[in-house]
Amino acid sequence: MTRTSSQPSIASVAAAAGVSPTTVSHALSGKRAVSPETRERILQAIEDQKYRPNMVARSLRRRKTQSIALIVADITNPYYPALARAVHDSLAEAGYVSLIGNTDGVRENEQTMLEEMVARGVDGVIMRPMELSGREIREIVGPAIPVVVVADEDETGPVDRVTTDDAQGIDEAVHALHEDGIDDLGFVGDPLASTSMSRHAAFTSAVDELGLRVQADWIVDSEFTRDGGYAAARRLLALEHRPRGIVCANDLIAIGVVQAARDLGIAVPGELAVVGFDDIDTASLMSPALTTVLNPAAAVGATCADLILRRIADPAMEHQRVSLPTRLVRRESA
Amino acid sequence: MTRTSSQPSIASVAAAAGVSPTTVSHALSGKRAVSPETRERILQAIEDQKYRPNMVARSLRRRKTQSIALIVADITNPYYPALARAVHDSLAEAGYVSLIGNTDGVRENEQTMLEEMVARGVDGVIMRPMELSGREIREIVGPAIPVVVVADEDETGPVDRVTTDDAQGIDEAVHALHEDGIDDLGFVGDPLASTSMSRHAAFTSAVDELGLRVQADWIVDSEFTRDGGYAAARRLLALEHRPRGIVCANDLIAIGVVQAARDLGIAVPGELAVVGFDDIDTASLMSPALTTVLNPAAAVGATCADLILRRIADPAMEHQRVSLPTRLVRRESA
DNA sequence: TTGTAGGCGTTATCAG
DNA sequence: CTGATAACGCCTACAA
Numbered sequence: 001m002t003r004t005s006s007q008p009s010i011a012s013v014a015a016a017a018g019v020s021p022t023t024v025s026h027a028l029s030g031k032r033a034v035s036p037e038t039r040e041r042i043l044q045a046i047e048d049q050k051y052r053p054n055m056v057a058r059s060l061r062r063r064k065t066q067s068i069a070l071i072v073a074d075i076t077n078p079y080y081p082a083l084a085r086a087v088h089d090s091l092a093e094a095g096y097v098s099l100i101g102n103t104d105g106v107r108e109n110e111q112t113m114l115e116e117m118v119a120r121g122v123d124g125v126i127m128r129p130m131e132l133s134g135r136e137i138r139e140i141v142g143p144a145i146p147v148v149v150v151a152d153e154d155e156t157g158p159v160d161r162v163t164t165d166d167a168q169g170i171d172e173a174v175h176a177l178h179e180d181g182i183d184d185l186g187f188v189g190d191p192l193a194s195t196s197m198s199r200h201a202a203f204t205s206a207v208d209e210l211g212l213r214v215q216a217d218w219i220v221d222s223e224f225t226r227d228g229g230y231a232a233a234r235r236l237l238a239l240e241h242r243p244r245g246i247v248c249a250n251d252l253i254a255i256g257v258v259q260a261a262r263d264l265g266i267a268v269p270g271e272l273a274v275v276g277f278d279d280i281d282t283a284s285l286m287s288p289a290l291t292t293v294l295n296p297a298a299a300v301g302a303t304c305a306d307l308i309l310r311r312i313a314d315p316a317m318e319h320q321r322v323s324l325p326t327r328l329v330r331r332e333s334a
Numbered sequence: 335m336t337r338t339s340s341q342p343s344i345a346s347v348a349a350a351a352g353v354s355p356t357t358v359s360h361a362l363s364g365k366r367a368v369s370p371e372t373r374e375r376i377l378q379a380i381e382d383q384k385y386r387p388n389m390v391a392r393s394l395r396r397r398k399t400q401s402i403a404l405i406v407a408d409i410t411n412p413y414y415p416a417l418a419r420a421v422h423d424s425l426a427e428a429g430y431v432s433l434i435g436n437t438d439g440v441r442e443n444e445q446t447m448l449e450e451m452v453a454r455g456v457d458g459v460i461m462r463p464m465e466l467s468g469r470e471i472r473e474i475v476g477p478a479i480p481v482v483v484v485a486d487e488d489e490t491g492p493v494d495r496v497t498t499d500d501a502q503g504i505d506e507a508v509h510a511l512h513e514d515g516i517d518d519l520g521f522v523g524d525p526l527a528s529t530s531m532s533r534h535a536a537f538t539s540a541v542d543e544l545g546l547r548v549q550a551d552w553i554v555d556s557e558f559t560r561d562g563g564y565a566a567a568r569r570l571l572a573l574e575h576r577p578r579g580i581v582c583a584n585d586l587i588a589i590g591v592v593q594a595a596r597d598l599g600i601a602v603p604g605e606l607a608v609v610g611f612d613d614i615d616t617a618s619l620m621s622p623a624l625t626t627v628l629n630p631a632a633a634v635g636a637t638c639a640d641l642i643l644r645r646i647a648d649p650a651m652e653h654q655r656v657s658l659p660t661r662l663v664r665r666e667s668a
Numbered sequence: 669t670t671g672t673a674g675g676c677g678t679t680a681t682c683a684g
Numbered sequence: 685c686t687g688a689t690a691a692c693g694c695c696t697a698c699a700a
């Protein structure tokens with residue numbers, strides 16, 4: 001009896017079962033009939049050897065890796081884990097595994113990450129880009145790989161899109177503020193991030209529609225982080241004439257803003273109303289509880305997974321664009 | 335001139351540069367000298383064709399995938415993203431990519447996930463197991479794959495370990511409560527999760543050391559979630575004679591406990607002191623701010639990555655066990 | 669119902 | 685300094 005220390009292979013199983021590798025392969029895939037007795041022997045051998053097909057060999061041969069890339073700015077932003085988990089679950093069900101990449105939203109990283117994933121032969125890419133457009137992404141990954149982008153571009157580009165109707169929520173927020181007599185409004189967001197841009201645009205149009213005047217220096221830049229929001233607010237709130245309400249591009253920023261206000265002795269919501277975006281867990285738990293726009297992360301993730309699976313199944317399908325609703329969750333901060 | 339629509343391969347590059355695939359391979363790997371002129375031509379051809387090596391073919395041949403599995407219970411638990419990000423960053427630097435798996439802490443999923451990752455040929459596994467022991471994990475993945483486990487088993491098993499000194503923090507917590515005259519202490523955690531078990535053990539020994547008596551029904555079970563904590567607390571706080579302080583196995587549970595107390599009209603910290611574990615972001619932001627034990631997620635992640643890289647570099651290295659400190663962060667809830 | 673042979677794209681070995 | 689050749693483990697015509 002020969003004992004090899006190496007991993008069992010389809011060949012070793014075949015040998016043990018007294019059949020050809022071909023038959024083992026078919027017994028596994030069911031793509032061809034195998035007599036009950038041989039199948040039995042094969043299954044037995046597989047069990048004995050604890051055989052599991054080598055996925056990398058299979059991938060090379062099939063030209064499919066059963067893996068998809070999930071590329072986000074920063075998994076540490078509480079918005080993403082919910083999205084990632086939903087993607088993971090839907091995909092796992094279909095036998096896919098997720099490769100995850102963080103880009104910090106910087107253009108070069110986004111590009112490098114995409115190239116790396118393509119080189120690794122992922123069967124699809126789900127990405128929430130901050131700087132790259134759908135068109136640029138398609139350019140980088142080539143024509144053959146399914147791409148689902150989470151972004152708010154209107155452009156109907158060469159990728160599938162999952163969008164949230166951010167304008168809806170922002171609009172509700174601005175109107176709510178207005179109804180409370182708060183018309184001096186500022187916005188803090190990241191002019192480099194597309195997500196932020198579209199929220200900014202929504203803010204601007206809501207404000208315009210209401211005929212409100214917003215000072216140029218009430219629009220301030222910040223990364224999508226607490227620290228960014230804090231720093232931005234320190235600047236904004238130091239202005240001689242400062243806004244009485246601030247709409248933030250995400251909750252992390254809003255949290256930073258609330259902290260800055262507190263440190264400056266400015267009462268929230270009394271002297272300053274703050275509204276966030278995303279509705280991360282912390283929003284409802286913090287004090288003052290954050291008024292924010294609910295961003296359905298899990299639904300977005302599930303939709304992405306669904307879309308990528310559908311496109312893998314039908315590459316010729318016309319490009320999809322699904323939009324998920326968004327709504328204001330009124331709490332204490334505004 | 336021939337135009338193929340397929341991806342460029344090492345062969346197409348070789349053809350364009352007028353050399354053999356072997357030479358291209360060496361030009362890329364640097365494992366063998368290549369004359370400046372040929373190298374130049376090769377690089378040019380690579381650029382022209384936008385060639386990138388096919389990682390799956392490379393993996394098959396090299397028997398290395400430059401990927402590692404990161405297996406956790408639930409990426410949605412705010413403790414994990416910080417860990418995952420640290421792992422991701424350290425690994426990316428070394429050219430590795432992370433496959434992420436969620437198990438919800440259930441034994442069967444832990445096993446299946448491990449098998450899947452092994453079949454995919456990961457070069458290492460970083461796992462925070464809830465039910466599987468280091469020994470069992472090693473059993474499943476076989477002897478050859480580096481495994482780093484984040485767990486508190488003392489057992490010096492066949493894997494590398496990163497531990498946090500949970501006992502330290504819990505001990506500080508129990509003592510702090512005691513010094514405040516709070517001696518009726520309860521604990522809520524998950525009897526199935528090893529992480530929770532060790533924290534429970536630490537709680538018990540701290541309490542014993544102080545000579546405190548804890549009622550059997552003050553130890554209650556809960557999953558590592560907010561809802562779990564809420565439900566557990568509803569039961570616990572309905573007791574005729576209830577504890578005046580509750581130590582929780584993690585922050586999510588603690589948040590649920592605080593909410594239950596609020597809903598029951600029990601003042602925190604006035605009538606009930608609550609301490610959590612992990613120090614997730616929300617802990618410092620919520621109201622009352624959560625007193626909790628700081629669990630250095632990012633440091634744990636970085637250490638895991640470091641360890642797995644070291645073992646890949648030196649498979650014969652003796653099994654490591656590194657312990658990271660933990661400490662009480664006193665805030666409002668206790 | 670089963671088997672043989674060739675190849676997926678790369679790298680390691682051996683030869684020149 | 686450079687090439688031919690084989691092999692990594694699997695799948696799929698093509699044959700029987």
